[in-house]
Amino acid sequence: MDRETQSEAVREAVEAAADRFEAEKTHLTELDSAIGDADHGANMNRGFQAALERLEDADDEPAELVKTTGVALVSEVGGASGPLYGGSLMKASQELEDGITDETTVAFAERYLETVEERGKASVGDKTMVDALTPAVHTYKKSIEVDDCEPLEALGRAVDAAQRGVAFTTPIRARKGRASYLGWRSVGHQDPGATSTLYLLEEVFEVAAEYLDGDVEMDAEADVDPEELEEAAVDDDSGGA
Amino acid sequence: MVGIVVVSHSRRAADGIREIAQEMGGDARIEAVGGTEDGRIGTTPGPIREAIEAVGREHGVVVLVDLGSAVMNAELAIEEAAVGEVAIADAPILEGALNAAVAATSPSATVETVRQAAESAADVSKV
Numbered sequence: 001m002d003r004e005t006q007s008e009a010v011r012e013a014v015e016a017a018a019d020r021f022e023a024e025k026t027h028l029t030e031l032d033s034a035i036g037d038a039d040h041g042a043n044m045n046r047g048f049q050a051a052l053e054r055l056e057d058a059d060d061e062p063a064e065l066v067k068t069t070g071v072a073l074v075s076e077v078g079g080a081s082g083p084l085y086g087g088s089l090m091k092a093s094q095e096l097e098d099g100i101t102d103e104t105t106v107a108f109a110e111r112y113l114e115t116v117e118e119r120g121k122a123s124v125g126d127k128t129m130v131d132a133l134t135p136a137v138h139t140y141k142k143s144i145e146v147d148d149c150e151p152l153e154a155l156g157r158a159v160d161a162a163q164r165g166v167a168f169t170t171p172i173r174a175r176k177g178r179a180s181y182l183g184w185r186s187v188g189h190q191d192p193g194a195t196s197t198l199y200l201l202e203e204v205f206e207v208a209a210e211y212l213d214g215d216v217e218m219d220a221e222a223d224v225d226p227e228e229l230e231e232a233a234v235d236d237d238s239g240g241a
Numbered sequence: 242m243v244g245i246v247v248v249s250h251s252r253r254a255a256d257g258i259r260e261i262a263q264e265m266g267g268d269a270r271i272e273a274v275g276g277t278e279d280g281r282i283g284t285t286p287g288p289i290r291e292a293i294e295a296v297g298r299e300h301g302v303v304v305l306v307d308l309g310s311a312v313m314n315a316e317l318a319i320e321e322a323a324v325g326e327v328a329i330a331d332a333p334i335l336e337g338a339l340n341a342a343v344a345a346t347s348p349s350a351t352v353e354t355v356r357q358a359a360e361s362a363a364d365v366s367k368v
Contacts, residue, residue, distance in 0.1 A: 037282075074317060078283030080310035083317050119313050177309055 001211065003062070006100045009211045010065040011055060016203040018048035024199060031192040035179035040192040043077045047086070050076035062100055066093035080120070080177060081193065084129065085200075088115040102151055106141050109158075113137040120176065127174035127186060129193035132165035136201055152212040155205045162198045169194045243345045243355045244296025245271045247338050248289055248315055249307045252276035258305075258335050266342025270296040284311045289318035293327060301326035301352040303345075303359060305338045328356040336362035 001009070021028070021044040028041030051072035058068040066089055073086030092112035096104050113133055122128045124135075139161040143154035169191035177193070179186045245262070249255040255275030263271055272292035277283040293302050302324060304315050312329065319327045330337050337359035344350055344358030 039283075043283075075278075075285055075287055078277035078281055078285055080313055082283075082285060083310065083313035087313070087317055119316065 001100065003099055004060070005211065006062045007060045007065055009100070009207055010062050012210070013204050013207040014048065014051055014055060014065070014069050016207050017200055018045075018052050020199050020203050021045045021048050021196070024196075028192050028196055031190055031195055034189040035174060035182055035186045036192060037079070037178055039079060040081065040196065043079045043081055044085075044196050047073040047077040047082065061097075063093045063096040066096060081196070084116055084120055084193070087119055088112045091115045102144050105151065106144055109137045109140050122176040125172060126176040127169050127172050127179060127191050127194075128176050129191070129197045131169045131191065132162040132194035132197040132201075135161035135165045136197075150213065152205075152208055155201075155208050159198070159201050159205050162194075162201050166190060166194045166198050242268075242270055243300045243350050243352055244293070244302040245269060245338060245341050245345060245355070246289065246292045246296065246302055246304045246315075247271060247273045247275075247334065248284060248304060248311045249273075249275040249334065250282045250284060250311060252280070254307070258338050261335065262338040262342040265339050267346055269342040269345045271338070271342060272296050284314040286314045286317040286321070289315055290322045293318060293322040293324050297322070297324040297327060300350075302328075303341050303352060303355045304329045305332060305334045305341065305359060307334045326352045328352050330356045330359035332359040332362050336365060 021041070025041035025045040028044060029038055030041075032038050032040035051069040054068050054072045055065060058065055070086040070089030070093060073089065074082050076082070077086065089112070092108045092115060095107040095111050098104055116130060116133060117123065120128060120130065122130045124131055136158040140154050140158040143149040143157050144151065149157070170189065171187060173184055174180045174182065174186035174191070179191070247255050247258050247262070249258065252275035255273035259271045259273035263269065272295055274284075274288045274292045277285050278288065289304075293304065296302060304319070304327065306312050306315050306329060315329055319329070330341065332340075340362045341355050341359040344355045347354070
């Protein structure tokens with residue numbers, strides 16, 4: 001892919017994410033109303049709409065487009081997701097300065113995770129976005145570097161890993177963020193931040209599939225444990241109450 | 242004089258805390274930042290950075306924060322602020338701001354002494 005096509009793909013990924021958050025804003029806010037301050041869906045939607053606007057005037061380099069998206073999220077979201085999503089995109093965008101390749105995307109993913117962990121001071125098991133992000137990033141890196149997968153297949157596996165991570169947030173107790181004030185009452189609710197991380201990855205996968213080879217199926221849809229789906233469904237019912 | 246920045250999710254809470262701290266702190270330089278730029282509950286780094294730069298150019302700043310994202314957005318603001326020394330105090334926001342305001346008026350105050358004064362509020366038992 002030449003640089004121009006890469007920039008086009010980044011713009012399209014941000015558009016796809018913006019559409020997804022527009023569509024899922026009520027669902028995400030329902031999840032957040034159970035264990036948080038009920039604004040996650042609205043916040044993510046507002047942030048990505050602002051990103052779309054700012055991208056209109058942005059310099060057409062992949063790294064610059066990702067950075068601009070981060071800056072928009074940081075200034076417009078207004079909750080913890082602003083610095084977590086936006087600040088991490090800003091930092092990690094530096095890894096894409098030489099364009100989008102297998103190596104730079106692995107570096108990008110690792111830098112993004114590192115920044116989220118640093119800023120949020122959260123680790124796996126705290127019932128946060130880290131529970132979806134960590135397995136996704138580790139899976140992506142391993143798929144590229146050890147299993148020698150094509151990037152699209154690696155991304156598909158990462159989405160699958162993130163989905164398992166989201167399911168994992170339901171039965172555990174929150175130790176970070178607003179949900180931690182609820183203590184044991186946070187058990188049984190799916191984490192909204194982990195969920196929005198999954199959505200973002202799914203959209204990146206979809207756009208990557210358009211630009212790379214469309215033959216690879218996304219594992220997350222086809223190959224999911226039925227128990228996890230049931231848990232997610234149960235949570236959907238209680239989340240809106 | 243060491244500056245003080247109060248960061249709350251609510252504009253009115255931030256203003257109120259500044260009002261109380263200012264009463265005890267006399268001529269201490271306190272800025273209050275609260276809510277998002279369009280008036281919702283929340284925090285964003287832009288206005289925090291402006292406040293830090295407004296009171297901290299000479300002798301640095303101690304920042305008092307309320308909940309989780311206020312800490313993260315203050316950290317982002319500090320990374321971008323054109324000010325020498327800035328510390329976030331690990332303190333209850335109201336009591337910490339009050340202690341910091343009093344400490345900042347001392348002629349020998351530094352960012353470190355003001356931060357310590359703010360953090361000593363964490364040990365005070367109310368009942």
